[in-house]
Amino acid sequence: MRVRMASERITHKPSNRSFKDRALVLFSFVLILFATIFLISKTPILNPPLESKISENPQNLSQKLPSFSSQLNPSLYHSNGTEVIYQIPSSPKAVLFVAHGCNLHAYDFWDKSPNCPHCTGLPEDRLFVLQALELNMAVITISSLGKCWSFQREMKNVQWIIQTWAEKHKLENLPKFAMGASSGGYFVSALATKMEFKSICIMIAEGVFGKIDIPKNYPPTLFVHMVKDRIRADAVLSNMAELRDTGVEVKEIRCEEIPLDANFLAKRIPGLDQGFVDKLIQVFHKKGFLDEKGYLKKDGRAIKWKEALLERKLIPEKFKLFSHVNEELNLAFGYHEFTSLKNDEIFEWFESHMRRN
């Protein structure tokens, strides 16, 4: 820092510099160069350009599932009327609060295990948490008090829970980040006015920026949204403009629909075998749920796929992976669902703001 200030002072001097001045300029220039190289070599991922858009490139989705060395092995406790589920990697470098959407819970982010017998491990949500742990982020998930997040009381609650948890585990000095999907996205956008986050990610939500005064130091905000939901896409755009006008760094990642693919389902939902998903796709074609290119014609919530599979006795009456398959169908339809397909870009964004003051 001192080097940069010295060089600024010098470069603003008038042009008739003495030899000594020039030597000093050269010296500070070399110092800055070395400092930059040092910083870059220590930054795992280079800063992406400001406000750049990452467009959806056609990808082979069956190949896309990364392998993780981390495992989901969370701890649980109850606090202030709700459930807190978290996991801290052995050398945590940051804290990430993840807020779920309506009708979901903290336990949907984690696999069912002896530690958490009621955990459901929804496919996209668990992949998101796994990626965070893989990057040595301590992850904390909290269930909302009602079906969706409420703002007044719950903001204080969550702030209190995160702070006491971080202090207890000596994480209070680590950079903090937050990610919220849908109702959780609105919640995180408001929480960021009360808590200090290095940056936030708001997924499939435009945030509550119309209702809050955006402070100057509001954290850099990444919007991940599904463009098929055009009303929301427009709202995201106008909120991005408002944030930008306030001097807040913003960026968007636009998600598009993808064709439903048997490999994709089998790989992303632990417990589904290839034979089953092949039959599922056949049934979907027969029932006309898919168009000729394999895209879903409707959202997973809007088609009677469970009935179609039950009719053909492909699933039992109490099919345990209903919500899991539904989530992947909604993701493929690309209108409103949690997605981990953009993990790389999202975590790159977080990494690039690790050092923000």
Ligand SMILES: *[C@@H]1O[C@H](CO)[C@@H](O)[C@H](O)[C@H]1NC(C)=O
């Ligand atoms: C996608 O990847 C899978 C698995 O590697 C492969 O079997 C399939 O042929 C690929 N599809 C395309 C369209 O490249």
Ligand SMILES: *[C@@H]1O[C@H](CO)[C@@H](O)[C@H](O)[C@H]1NC(C)=O
């Ligand atoms: C949460 O619960 C603790 C312990 O009962 C209490 O001291 C604290 O004030 C509560 N926090 C909020 C925000 O209500």
